[in-house]
Amino acid sequence: MKTKVITLVLFCIVFITACGAVTPYPVPATSLPSSTLILPTITPLPSATSLPSATPIWHYLLTPETLNEYPTPEPAVLPTCDPRGDCLILTPNVQRQEISFDELYVGKYVLRSWCNIDQRVPYPQRCAVTISSKGVKQVEIWGYPAYFTKETGADLTGNGIPDIVIDDSSGAADNGPLTIVYEAGDSLKKIMTTWQDYRGRFIDLNGDGSYEYIAPIRFWSQFCGDCQLLSSVVYEYQPQSGYVLATYKFKDVHSADIQEDLEFLNQFAKQNPNLPLYIPDMRLNDNPSIEDKIYTQHANENWEYIRAVRTLYTLVFNYLLTGQQTKAQEVLNKYAPPNKTSEYIIGIQKDLQNLLAP
Numbered sequence: 001m002k003t004k005v006i007t008l009v010l011f012c013i014v015f016i017t018a019c020g021a022v023t024p025y026p027v028p029a030t031s032l033p034s035s036t037l038i039l040p041t042i043t044p045l046p047s048a049t050s051l052p053s054a055t056p057i058w059h060y061l062l063t064p065e066t067l068n069e070y071p072t073p074e075p076a077v078l079p080t081c082d083p084r085g086d087c088l089i090l091t092p093n094v095q096r097q098e099i100s101f102d103e104l105y106v107g108k109y110v111l112r113s114w115c116n117i118d119q120r121v122p123y124p125q126r127c128a129v130t131i132s133s134k135g136v137k138q139v140e141i142w143g144y145p146a147y148f149t150k151e152t153g154a155d156l157t158g159n160g161i162p163d164i165v166i167d168d169s170s171g172a173a174d175n176g177p178l179t180i181v182y183e184a185g186d187s188l189k190k191i192m193t194t195w196q197d198y199r200g201r202f203i204d205l206n207g208d209g210s211y212e213y214i215a216p217i218r219f220w221s222q223f224c225g226d227c228q229l230l231s232s233v234v235y236e237y238q239p240q241s242g243y244v245l246a247t248y249k250f251k252d253v254h255s256a257d258i259q260e261d262l263e264f265l266n267q268f269a270k271q272n273p274n275l276p277l278y279i280p281d282m283r284l285n286d287n288p289s290i291e292d293k294i295y296t297q298h299a300n301e302n303w304e305y306i307r308a309v310r311t312l313y314t315l316v317f318n319y320l321l322t323g324q325q326t327k328a329q330e331v332l333n334k335y336a337p338p339n340k341t342s343e344y345i346i347g348i349q350k351d352l353q354n355l356l357a358p
Contacts, residue, residue, distance in 0.1 A: 106153050106162050107184040109133045113147055129166055131188060139188065141180065143168035149179075151202055157237045158209035161185045167199065179213070181243065191242035194235060205250050210237045212246070214253065219317070223347030225284035225292075226306065227313040231257075231321065233355060248323030248357030261315040265335055268308045276337040277309050279344055291340065312336065316348050323357030 104111040110132045127145035132138045146168040156163045164182040177199055181192035194200075196215035205212045213235040221227040234253055236246040247253070269275075278295040281288070288296065298305040312335050319328035328348075332341040349356060 104148065104152065106164055109164070109184050109188065111148055111152065111164060131164065131182065133188075136188065139182075141166055141168055143178075145169065156181070156202055156211040157183070157191070157239075158211075159239070163191070165202075179215070189242075191237065192235065194243070197230070205234070205253070212236050212250065213243060219351060221313070221348075221351050222282065223279075223351050224313050225280040225282045227279070227310055229310075229314045229317060231314075231318060233321070245355060247321050247355070251322040251324070254318045254322050258315060258318055261311045261318075262331075264311050265308060265315065265331075268304060268311075269335065272302070272305075272308075275305075277305075277312050277335045278337065278340070279309055279313060279347075291337075308335075313348065316345065317352065320345075320349060320352055321355060321357075 110130075112130045112132070114128045114130070127147065128140055128142045129146050129148060130138055130140050146166060149165040149167050151163070151165040153162050153164075155161060156165075162184050164184050166180045166182075167177040168180060169177045178195050179192065179200060180190065183189040183191050192213065194213070194215055195217075197218040198216045200213050200215035202211040202213050204210065214232050215235065216230060216232050218230045219228060232247075232253055233245060234247045234250045235243040236249065237243050275298070278291045278298070280292050280295045283289070284292050284296070295305075295309070299309075312331070315331055316328045319325070319331065329341070329345060332344055336344055
């Protein structure tokens with residue numbers, strides 16, 4: 001009986017389907033357009049950009065005091081005491097009105113400038129610069145003032161690594177700035193330290209992509225009793241040694257001065273024929289020699305004589321400075337007394353000391 005019921009049910013289902021009472025699963029007609037998935041419009045996220053890189057700046061560039069995880073989450077370390085003994089007098093909680101604070105990022109280093117801006121302190125203000133990075137001992141440099149120069153962040157050496165340039169002044173009237181250059185690579189490397197009487201300049205003198213540094217220096221002769229001059233020395237970058245003296249390689253730096261001095265001495269000799277130029281000794285006023293007395297006599301009679309002697313000294317000095325020893329000797333032979341030329345050139349060489357060409 002059960003079997004008959006099942007068979008009857010199955011028969012009914014087949015019959016009803018054949019009569020169209022049940023619609024089979026639909027099949028999309030080929031004439032209808034297929035459905036298209038439409039995604040919502042999303043503005044793409046900006047691609048990651050490199051962290052700020054420094055370009056040459058004018059002294060200070062104000063930047064955020066914190067930059068997430070770069071290069072170090074550690075707080076700024078305030079330099080409070082100079083190793084030479086001077087200290088900034090600060091309240092326990094340092095506020096902006098007491099300390100000016102500027103910050104710049106170069107490579108993995110944070111560069112900070114700190115100056116005491118207390119109005120009671122006369123100019124120049126006591127300042128410090130610091131160079132910091134995670135896991136590296138902080139560098140502190142003090143001065144009246146000390147600051148990062150406009151070249152900081154530039155690649156001065158042409159090796160693809162940015163450099164940090166600091167001018168540091170002692171504040172003394174007779175001392176010019178100390179210029180310090182660090183290479184800001186994986187490790188901080190000092191590549192130049194030099195004193196000069198006035199701020200020098202970086203310039204690519206030979207077009208090789210590496211900048212030379214021209215430093216103006218005032219020389220006080222220890223040989224000539226009436227001679228001093230302002231001249232320039234040139235430092236060039238060498239990968240193994242950093243910046244080294246190389247004035248003799250860049251004679252053109254002094255070519256205009258040399259030409260002007262030659263023209264003056266030639267004109268003086270035409271107006272004063274057969275008048276030798278005596279370079280006075282350091283004992284000119286205390287224990288004058290016969291030659292010193294001759295110099296004094298000519299100087300009293302003709303003020304141009306003093307200028308001519310100083311020009312001769314300067315000309316020989318610059319010839320020796322630029323490695324032109326033969327021309328230095330020739331100009332002395334032409335204008336100085338014959339029996340004094342050897343003494344003069346030795347004396348001027350001693351004034352140059354370690355600035356002579358190798």
